[in-house]
Amino acid sequence: MVDVHPLVIFFASIFTSNMIFSNFLGMCSYIAVSKEIETATGLGIAVTFVLTITTILNYIVYHYVLVPFGLDYLRFIVFILVIAAFVQLLEMFLERYVENLYYALGIFLPLITVNCAILGVSLFMVIRNYNFIQTALFGLGSGLGWLLAIVSMAGIRSRINEDALPKGLGGPAITLIITGIMAMAFIGFSGIVQIS
Template sequence: MTPLADMSLLSSFLLIFVSAAFTDNILLARFLGMCSCLGVSKKVDTSIGLGTAVIFVTACTAALNYLVYRYLLVPLGLDYLRLITFIVVIAAFTQFVEMVIERVSEKLYNALGIFLPLITVNCAILGISLFMLNKPYSFLQAFSFGLGGGFGWFLAITLIGAIRERINEATLPRGLEGPGITLIIIGIMALGFIGFSGMIKI
């Protein structure tokens, strides 16, 4: 019996969400999704836009990939193809969502849709789909892991965006401008997030 199975559904759902978002933050603990984070985190509102899109896509693709893994890859004995399969599924899913959003709401498309092509190749999303296989999750738990992972990325990029907005008002030494100072900020924040890691072990 794993400890997870003992808990009620809701508390395990919550616990997984919190641990994925804070203790195991995909951006700050695993340093994934760094390229789009460095590129887009100049302003808080674009950070929030990209972050929201990542939450949506990680949650959905985690669930989708869980199903693909559990009901296609494992029965066929194709476990080793999970990496390439997940990439294809994620790419197709983001394309599809972009189309739907563009058709359904232009407002939403301008806020989120323009970020979707960026996300297609975001490693954080692939990372979450792969990491969830390390634990014996159920479908709902996998979904909450994806949701939490996406939320953690959202939180991190929004905080970084807020700090960078403030830093833009200050004069920096030339060598530190742009990605340099951003990586330093991320490093310091990652140190701060280590504090969470003792809280939950999942």
């Protein structure tokens, strides 16, 4: 078990070990959905919810099913199955009760299943040997960090006049440039707290 206070893990996963700015995980939906603040916020909240719950579920499955039966080599497959099942339940819930958000997210809602940030958090939890509280706060913090990144990018992109940019810098290109600048800004927090 890693001897790091759970709150340190929580804040580090938001700022210094942000999944987007530090590990560059979950970039595809981040780039595609960060055009409008409302849609980016909806996806960010959905990713935060999925990250938190699936990380906890994967912790339980890993430590109480896979390890005791010597099946820990199946963790990739099992983690993906848990994530896929949970995202399917979330998708059905949103379609039924939050129809506007369901249609605004479109294809990116089922793509949460293959968002590498979500699988990455579960794998980091195993690699770093976190206990249950550390895992729960790591999942929540990673989701909030992802939410912070996508909403910040959506806010910046909504203010940019892409027509004034040179032709090759529009769309994903300017998004990646801004992401790099934001990542450098977040490096400034790394002297405060960092988890490896």
